[in-house]
Amino acid sequence: MESRNTAADWNKEKYTAEGGNNGGRHDPPDRAKEWCKPLFYDFQMPPKAAIMEVEMKVIIIGGVAGGASAAARLRRLDENAEIILLERSGYISYANCGLPYYIGGVIREKSALSVQTPESFGGRFRVDVRVKNEAVSIDPKEKTVRVRNLETGEEYTESYDKLLLSPGAKAIRPGLPGMDDKRIMTLRTVEDTLAIRDYLEEKKPKRAVVVGGGFIGLETAENLMGEGLEVSLIQMEDQVLPPLDYDMACQVHSFLRGKGLDLRLNRTVTGFIPKEDGLVVWMKRTEGQPGSQSGQMNQSGQPGTSEQTKAEEESIRADFVLMAAGVLPETGLAREAGLALGQKGAIVVDEHMRTSVPDIYAVGDAVEIRHFITGKKTLVALAGPANRQGRIAADNICGRDSVYQGAQGSSIIRLFEMTAASTGINEKQAKAMGLDYDKVITFSANHATYYPGAENLTIKTLFECSTGKLLGAQIVGFDGVDKRIDVLACAMRAGMTGEELADMDLAYAPPYSSAKDPVNMAGYVIGNVRSGLVEQYYWDEADGLSDRKDVILLDVRTEGEYQNGHIPGTVNIPLDELRNRLSELDRGKILYVNCQSGLRSYLACRILSQNGFSCKNLAGGYRFYEYVKTDRTYDAAPAGPCGAKL
Numbered sequence: 217m218e219s220r221n222t223a224a225d226w227n228k229e230k231y232t233a234e235g236g237n238n239g240g241r242h243d244p245p246d247r248a249k250e251w252c253k254p255l256f257y258d259f260q261m262p263p264k265a266a267i268m269e270v271e272m273k274v275i276i277i278g279g280v281a282g283g284a285s286a287a288a289r290l291r292r293l294d295e296n297a298e299i300i301l302l303e304r305s306g307y308i309s310y311a312n313c314g315l316p317y318y319i320g321g322v323i324r325e326k327s328a329l330s331v332q333t334p335e336s337f338g339g340r341f342r343v344d345v346r347v348k349n350e351a352v353s354i355d356p357k358e359k360t361v362r363v364r365n366l367e368t369g370e371e372y373t374e375s376y377d378k379l380l381l382s383p384g385a386k387a388i389r390p391g392l393p394g395m396d397d398k399r400i401m402t403l404r405t406v407e408d409t410l411a412i413r414d415y416l417e418e419k420k421p422k423r424a425v426v427v428g429g430g431f432i433g434l435e436t437a438e439n440l441m442g443e444g445l446e447v448s449l450i451q452m453e454d455q456v457l458p459p460l461d462y463d464m465a466c467q468v469h470s471f472l473r474g475k476g477l478d479l480r481l482n483r484t485v486t487g488f489i490p491k492e493d494g495l496v497v498w499m500k501r502t503e504g505q506p507g508s509q510s511g512q513m514n515q516s517g518q519p520g521t522s523e524q525t526k527a528e529e530e531s532i533r534a535d536f537v538l539m540a541a542g543v544l545p546e547t548g549l550a551r552e553a554g555l556a557l558g559q560k561g562a563i564v565v566d567e568h569m570r571t572s573v574p575d576i577y578a579v580g581d582a583v584e585i586r587h588f589i590t591g592k593k594t595l596v597a598l599a600g601p602a603n604r605q606g607r608i609a610a611d612n613i614c615g616r617d618s619v620y621q622g623a624q625g626s627s628i629i630r631l632f633e634m635t636a637a638s639t640g641i642n643e644k645q646a647k648a649m650g651l652d653y654d655k656v657i658t659f660s661a662n663h664a665t666y667y668p669g670a671e672n673l674t675i676k677t678l679f680e681c682s683t684g685k686l687l688g689a690q691i692v693g694f695d696g697v698d699k700r701i702d703v704l705a706c707a708m709r710a711g712m713t714g715e716e717l718a719d720m721d722l723a724y725a726p727p728y729s730s731a732k733d734p735v736n737m738a739g740y741v742i743g744n745v746r747s748g749l750v751e752q753y754y755w756d757e758a759d760g761l762s763d764r765k766d767v768i769l770l771d772v773r774t775e776g777e778y779q780n781g782h783i784p785g786t787v788n789i790p791l792d793e794l795r796n797r798l799s800e801l802d803r804g805k806i807l808y809v810n811c812q813s814g815l816r817s818y819l820a821c822r823i824l825s826q827n828g829f830s831c832k833n834l835a836g837g838y839r840f841y842e843y844v845k846t847d848r849t850y851d852a853a854p855a856g857p858c859g860a861k862l
Contacts, residue, residue, distance in 0.1 A: 272613075274298070274378045275376040275380070276299065276382060277383060279382075280303075280312065281312075281599045282579035286380050286609050289606065295342075297614075300346065302346050302350070303334075303345070303347045304349065305405050305406065307407075308332060308333075308347060309332040311331065315406070315432075317439060318409050320443055321442070326406075326410070329406055334347050348365065352364050353552060356553055356573045358375075378613045379575060380577045380610075381549065383549065383550075385546055385582060386543060387540070388541045392485065392487045394489055395488060397488060399494075399534075399536040400536070400539060423533060423534050424446070424448075426537075427485050427538065429457065434457070436540065441476065451480065451483065461676065467843050468634065468636055473849075482501060486499060495535070496532075498530075499529075501528040545560060545563070545581060547562060550563045555571045562584040565579075568609075568617075578609075579608075583595075585605070588621060590649060598627060608620045624708060635697040639705040640688030640689060641688040642688055646678060654679060655679070656745060657674065657677075657814070658813075659837060661734075662695050662729075662734070663729050664726040671696075673700065674693060675700065677717075679746075684714050684715055684742065685713055689705075704738075714746070715742055716739065718743055720733075720736060750818055750821050751833070752834070755845065758841060759784065766805050770789060771838070772811050781842060794823055806831065807830065808831070810833075812838050814835060814837040817833045
């Protein structure tokens, strides 16, 4: 650190002799500026800053969300620390989530992908930013990191007092035949993004195949379609967007198919045949039960198996392929250094983001963290948690007792005009954990239906049966999804019950909401269920009910709605006629009631139960049943509170 020693020699007497403080201004003389430049870049600082003694040296490996946040926080807490940020790519602090939108031309400037450049970040925070420098090994005993300069090939060693790992996750590239073809790409870095964009501009492909129906896969598929490509999306599971449950994802499937996406569910890619004019993508069809999650990918990126599947080979042509089949924690360095690893090879950390090795911390996509709702260890590959973890790790490195409370996995995606969001756990997770839970499915307009532009929202809310505590929520709809999922995420963070949603004092004006906000409506329904005012049944129970001798299936919609489609075996008595036609119903049988959204059938259940009938209400109504059980095209047209079209 020769530059630091030189700066320290610049004492107060020399400073005064060569111009003092320039009449009170804190601009050091030119010669002093030159001495300080290696350390302070282009910033003009008071001379005392140049003589600060280094008290701690921190090396950060990985310069995206968690690493960059940690570096900035460290500097804010400790002006004296020496901070080195190593990043093997050429970019830091870039927006992973924005990469698909550059491919599609929505984000036009490459510079917009990065929140900070290495130069601006280094200058502002006085951090030694070294891009295209890769950490190749860690020696915890000697407290050193071996680093390779990827431009020169030179290797060197840096010592540390504290080490922070933020290596992120790597895209899964299964070892399939033909996988090494250059037209098969992944999307994790800015460099990946530029390569795909260059390929689109140079080769002008007509047809693309996207493998994987997660966030990156779907967003890229949308952007490729926006560029005029025909796109097929192959997903090994029976649904896209794993944070959603199968029944909520069915609405997304319907909408995307209506937009022209060739959606191929329950398909596992088995290999590629490169040809001069493109690629042949071979896949195996796996048929399982809805929501079964058959065909899961294992830790090595290879397809799993299911006992209840049958295979059928098929192929499709493509000009290029995007592999978006998921990610795995990038933890090779941690493993070789002897750090404890957990599920999927992720780094084990405590609530302070400390690893099993003293003076080494870890954050981001590569770490195993606590799920806020379940308390179980999990992986959450999202930028928000990574940023918070980086801040907490920096606090603890600097001696501040800061605790990470866990993540609940709040996420959101916009696909064309549709938005899907979730927070907490879904029903698949609740079942796997053996939780005693229940759910409500509500159907509301995003704002007052008398105000122009109202569109549908479907909200699925999970809660604990014994306490009513909120466990998770999912929303599919259009405008207004974002604010509702954030309200529900905050409610879960606060430990609220489902009934307490009804009491939330939320802003109302006709362009934004209704007097009973969709969140309030979810609370009302949960309260009705938990207080015993109504008993529910669900879409996956409906089809077998007509065969039971002790059951009457009752549809209380209008005759016109009923004729346009209904659950097999139902009888139709419109709600407004129900009181006068009770004699047509057998009090010795259980009435399974449905309407379009669940509201009119709830009213019918209240009439029936108070007249001596046993009855259950279809959660989500016929509309929800139809999206799950049929190939209905998604309809965003506004509807009244009862679900009937306006």
